[in-house]
Amino acid sequence: MSSSSSSAKFCFNSTCKNVFDRPRKGWRRRTGEFADLCDRCASAYEEGKFCETFHMNASGWRCCESCGKQIHCGCIVSFHMFVLLDAGGIECITCARKSFILTPNPAWPPPSFFLPVLPERIKDLSGKNWCHIAGSGPVPWRQAPSMFSSSSAHSELHPRLPFEVDRPSGIDRLIGCERLSASSLEKKKVDDSSERLMNGSMKLGASEIVENGNAGINCGERTIPCVNIPQKASFPRNSTSNSHFSLAVSSTPINEANDQTKVSGTHVSRLTLSTGIGKQVTAHNGADSSSETPLRNGRPRADARARNQLLPRYWPRITDQELQQISGDSNSVITPLFEKMLSASDAGRIGRLVLPKKCAEAYFPAISQPEGLPLKVQDSKGTEWMFQFRFWPNNNSRMYVLEGVTPCIQSMQLQAGDIVTFSRIEPEGKLVMGFRKASTASTSNQGSETIVAGDGVPMNGNVSAKKTKPDQASPWSKDEKSVSHSKEVLGAKSSFRSKRKNSTLNSKCKRLRLENEDLVELQVTLEQALGLIRPAPNCVPSVVVIEGCEFEEFEQDAPVIGRPTIFATDHIGEKIQWVQCEDCSKWRKIPADAFLPSRWTCSGNTWDPERLLCSVAQELTAEQLEDLLLTNDQIASKKIKAPKQDLDAVEALEGLDALANLAIQEEGESLTSSSQATTKHPRHRAGCTCIVCIQPPSGKGPKHKQTCTCNVCLTVKRRFRTLMLRREKKQSEKEAETTLNQSQQHPYLPEKLPDDFIQLSASTGNGSPNRKTVSSDEPDDDPSRIRSSVSPFKGQIDLNIQPERDEDLSPVSDSGGMIKLIQDATETYLRERLSSSNNRSSPASNEKQLGGGIGQGGSFGQGIVYGSKDGVAEAEHSVASSTKPVASLSPER
DNA sequence: CCAACGCATGGAT
DNA sequence: AATCCATGCGTTG
Numbered sequence: 001m002s003s004s005s006s007s008a009k010f011c012f013n014s015t016c017k018n019v020f021d022r023p024r025k026g027w028r029r030r031t032g033e034f035a036d037l038c039d040r041c042a043s044a045y046e047e048g049k050f051c052e053t054f055h056m057n058a059s060g061w062r063c064c065e066s067c068g069k070q071i072h073c074g075c076i077v078s079f080h081m082f083v084l085l086d087a088g089g090i091e092c093i094t095c096a097r098k099s100f101i102l103t104p105n106p107a108w109p110p111p112s113f114f115l116p117v118l119p120e121r122i123k124d125l126s127g128k129n130w131c132h133i134a135g136s137g138p139v140p141w142r143q144a145p146s147m148f149s150s151s152s153a154h155s156e157l158h159p160r161l162p163f164e165v166d167r168p169s170g171i172d173r174l175i176g177c178e179r180l181s182a183s184s185l186e187k188k189k190v191d192d193s194s195e196r197l198m199n200g201s202m203k204l205g206a207s208e209i210v211e212n213g214n215a216g217i218n219c220g221e222r223t224i225p226c227v228n229i230p231q232k233a234s235f236p237r238n239s240t241s242n243s244h245f246s247l248a249v250s251s252t253p254i255n256e257a258n259d260q261t262k263v264s265g266t267h268v269s270r271l272t273l274s275t276g277i278g279k280q281v282t283a284h285n286g287a288d289s290s291s292e293t294p295l296r297n298g299r300p301r302a303d304a305r306a307r308n309q310l311l312p313r314y315w316p317r318i319t320d321q322e323l324q325q326i327s328g329d330s331n332s333v334i335t336p337l338f339e340k341m342l343s344a345s346d347a348g349r350i351g352r353l354v355l356p357k358k359c360a361e362a363y364f365p366a367i368s369q370p371e372g373l374p375l376k377v378q379d380s381k382g383t384e385w386m387f388q389f390r391f392w393p394n395n396n397s398r399m400y401v402l403e404g405v406t407p408c409i410q411s412m413q414l415q416a417g418d419i420v421t422f423s424r425i426e427p428e429g430k431l432v433m434g435f436r437k438a439s440t441a442s443t444s445n446q447g448s449e450t451i452v453a454g455d456g457v458p459m460n461g462n463v464s465a466k467k468t469k470p471d472q473a474s475p476w477s478k479d480e481k482s483v484s485h486s487k488e489v490l491g492a493k494s495s496f497r498s499k500r501k502n503s504t505l506n507s508k509c510k511r512l513r514l515e516n517e518d519l520v521e522l523q524v525t526l527e528q529a530l531g532l533i534r535p536a537p538n539c540v541p542s543v544v545v546i547e548g549c550e551f552e553e554f555e556q557d558a559p560v561i562g563r564p565t566i567f568a569t570d571h572i573g574e575k576i577q578w579v580q581c582e583d584c585s586k587w588r589k590i591p592a593d594a595f596l597p598s599r600w601t602c603s604g605n606t607w608d609p610e611r612l613l614c615s616v617a618q619e620l621t622a623e624q625l626e627d628l629l630l631t632n633d634q635i636a637s638k639k640i641k642a643p644k645q646d647l648d649a650v651e652a653l654e655g656l657d658a659l660a661n662l663a664i665q666e667e668g669e670s671l672t673s674s675s676q677a678t679t680k681h682p683r684h685r686a687g688c689t690c691i692v693c694i695q696p697p698s699g700k701g702p703k704h705k706q707t708c709t710c711n712v713c714l715t716v717k718r719r720f721r722t723l724m725l726r727r728e729k730k731q732s733e734k735e736a737e738t739t740l741n742q743s744q745q746h747p748y749l750p751e752k753l754p755d756d757f758i759q760l761s762a763s764t765g766n767g768s769p770n771r772k773t774v775s776s777d778e779p780d781d782d783p784s785r786i787r788s789s790v791s792p793f794k795g796q797i798d799l800n801i802q803p804e805r806d807e808d809l810s811p812v813s814d815s816g817g818m819i820k821l822i823q824d825a826t827e828t829y830l831r832e833r834l835s836s837s838n839n840r841s842s843p844a845s846n847e848k849q850l851g852g853g854i855g856q857g858g859s860f861g862q863g864i865v866y867g868s869k870d871g872v873a874e875a876e877h878s879v880a881s882s883t884k885p886v887a888s889l890s891p892e893r
Numbered sequence: 894c895c896a897a898c899g900c901a902t903g904g905a906t
Numbered sequence: 907a908a909t910c911c912a913t914g915c916g917t918t919g
Contacts, residue, residue, distance in 0.1 A: 311906085311910090345913055350897080354911060370899085392899055399900095399911065 011038035015054045026050075027077050051078045064092035314338040314356050316421055323423075332425045334432070337363040339421040341438075342409070347416040351406035355389075360400035363422065364389050364431075377422075377431045379408060385433070408433065566628055567592060578628060581605075584614035587625060 011018040012035035023036030044050045051072035060074025071082040082090040316336030338359040372390025388403040417438035565577035575592035581602045602614045
């Protein structure tokens with residue numbers, strides 16, 4: 001492998017030139033090879049004293065801004081010893097590690113710069129030539145952009161290297177790569193890389209480009225036509241973002257073994273630690289590529305398999321915390337390999353984790369027999385698990401699975417939507433499995449890994465209470481956010497809708513996998529949305545506490561969307577609201593019963609003519625306002641405490657969520673895509689709560705007796721009624737439209753039970769899923785089928801019915817529980833419905849009130865009810881009512 | 894009857 | 907159009 005170093009018999013240290021018999025490896029040269037040193041120099045290097053020993057008289061010494069320690073900044077030997085500070089100056093790596101400020105530093109060549117992929121002619125630049133560049137003074141900033149370019153291009157082609165630890169957020173990557181160039185990701189590598197660079201890069205001025213002249217040399221003959229790349233240097237977009245890097249990897253020089261992968265990784269890790277370039281590199285991390293393979297002298301197997309790029313969704317985004325967790329205090333080098341969001345079946349009790357083919361082939365042992373191999377994988381706690389790594393033949397291809405993962409998954413308490421990460425500990429090569437809960441909210445100052453999304457309870461969009469997070473209790477109460485919140489909410493909602501319906505908007509959303517940025521957006525907007533939901537005028541929501549969560553139920557009128565306000569009591573004890581003007585952000589006092597349109601300004605302050613103008617000062621002092629907001633936040637944060645600790649509760653809530661989602665799903669769409677962070681499984685809709693999706697691993701769900709009057713059951717019953725009413729409404733509308741009065745349909749019967757409803761019911765109540773009798777596969781529009789199964793005249797709902805089989809009216813196999821519950825609900829519903837048909841009142845009138853009869857929206861006192869046909873209102877309503885069984889009919893289109 | 898296994902299917906990319 | 911992969915489902919023990 002080494003042309004120069006292996007043949008060299010002299011110490012690479014030009015000031016030494018000792019002759020040695022057995023070279024010891026020193027720093028990594030730009031060629032990717034290592035400087036062969038004599039014992040003495042190698043020792044000095046390993047002790048971090050090389051520059052002190054040999055370069056004391058050289059230029060480029062600077063002091064750490066924190067501890068004052070002197071670092072030889074201009075030297076390749078020491079470049080891993082410091083980071084460049086944004087504000088200028090440097091900080092030694094020790095201090096940087098402490099302060100976690102390893103922000104991207106574009107100054108240094110990318111790791112790839114040093115990797116052994118350079119053409120031979122470039123290798124000749126090593127040694128003193130390089131010293132002239134790097135060792136002669138401060139970091140060559142001017143080279144940065146071009147280096148980045150090559151970095152980007154190159155990193156694209158390399159598996160993720162040990163140092164390449166994403167910031168938890170990964171947002172910049174999303175921006176720079178996944179989001180902006182999503183469409184290009186699957187293209188050929190060259191196009192791909194170029195495009196990514198273009199998209200992900202900060203455009204540089206022409207002068208900078210020119211100044212990057214030598215970048216081209218370095219790029220040389222790489223697969224990526226680097227000539228083009230400097231045009232669009234891939235500068236970290238998020239240079240302003242608060243990123244930091246994992247420092248879990250060792251920054252100390254590591255003696256190299258024969259493993260080139262590790263070698264480069266080790267080297268690079270130093271590099272990254274010192275420069276932060278890694279973050280930029282991670283913008284394309286993990287993307288193995290065929291083009292790297294022949295160039296690298298890495299482990300043959302990995303290279304041979306790392307022929308194809310991993311899909312971005314498998315790129316490891318392991319966080320520093322995770323890495324540190326994995327690596328512990330050791331100096332192990334962690335190589336994040338890939339990650340995967342658990343699908344329902346992955347997390348299910350089958351115990352098979354489907355591995356992305358390319359990942360499996362790239363990073364796991366080669367297997368030729370379907371039986372595969374036992375694979376030892378260590379989790380982050382150090383527990384070792386033995387899985388069977390195997391494959392099935394599939395369409396002339398293979399499908400790789402990891403079998404026997406259930407215990408591990410359970411021990412990690414993972415569920416669909418959570419993410420498992422696979423890393424490798426070097427040099428042992430041990431596989432480590434980490435995980436990241438989908439619900440892991442953003443930590444501290446780092447963008448969000450994912451905002452609550454996967455585990456459903458809060459983010460299913462079903463909590464209509466004024467859900468807020470303690471730390472963000474009132475997003476709309478903050479000026480900067482309140483400016484556009486109302487528009488944003490509606491816009492975001494419709495945007496989600498669009499994403500779900502129109503895959504052309506964002507192809508990545510086809511799988512309903514929300515990228516981090518979306519999630520951030522979602523968090524904000526949903527929060528805002530929840531803040532916007534108001535009981536309809538004259539409607540007092542009943543508050544139900546379910547498993548510690550407080551829900552508002554809108555039994556009569558669906559909640560409506562309006563301007564968020566803060567309810568308070570004024571000094572004379574009168575109940576009031578405070579509302580913020582969208583234009584001037586001043587807070588105005590309005591009556592407690594006032595309902596405002598989502599966009600409200602002072603000019604709408606009809607209650608206080610003196611404060612009709614934005615120019616008029618607000619009544620509240622800053623202090624009062626602060627108190628108000630604080631109080632509001634506290635109240636809000638009290639409202640929802642997701643009982644995550646209680647699995648049963650979660651499951652129960654998920655059940656409710658499922659029911660809640662029905663209304664949406666009926667329409668074939670859902671706002672709850674946020675809850676479905678996992679890949680949507682093709683035969684189920686988003687938010688699917690079928691057996692596979694929601695069953696607890698053990699298959700044992702919470703059981704409810706027939707007579708159970710717990711909140712869950714009651715709510716389910718109510719929900720069912722709502723569902724029936726909606727169905728009925730739909731049906732009657734259909735009838736009205738077609739003016740086919742001879743419809744054979746019993747007007748009070750739903751055409752069918754939504755599939756998911758059946759599934760949920762069966763699974764929730766039965767606890768012993770039987771997928772053969774619970775089918776959601778085929779949309780069945782034949783009313784007669786399910787109708788028969790829910791026929792009140794049979795007094796039973798056969799939740800096990802197969803929609804395909806009319807004759808399947810077998811009695812419920814369920815032991816009672818939820819099915820009975822639904823049965824009761826059905827009866828109740830029918831009873832009520834029959835009586836109300838005599839004096840037609842509630843549902844219809846509600847509907848009229850809400851939808852204005854035509855469904856085009858109407859006004860409510862001071863407020864505005866968004867029309868039902870714009871889709872948004874419906875969506876909002878769905879969100880609002882999702883945990884609130886809505887007895888009234890919501891406007892349907 | 895049930896769970897596990899392993900292939901087939903079909904939606905998504 | 908090809909491939910991937912989530913998961914359905916028939917088969918087997």
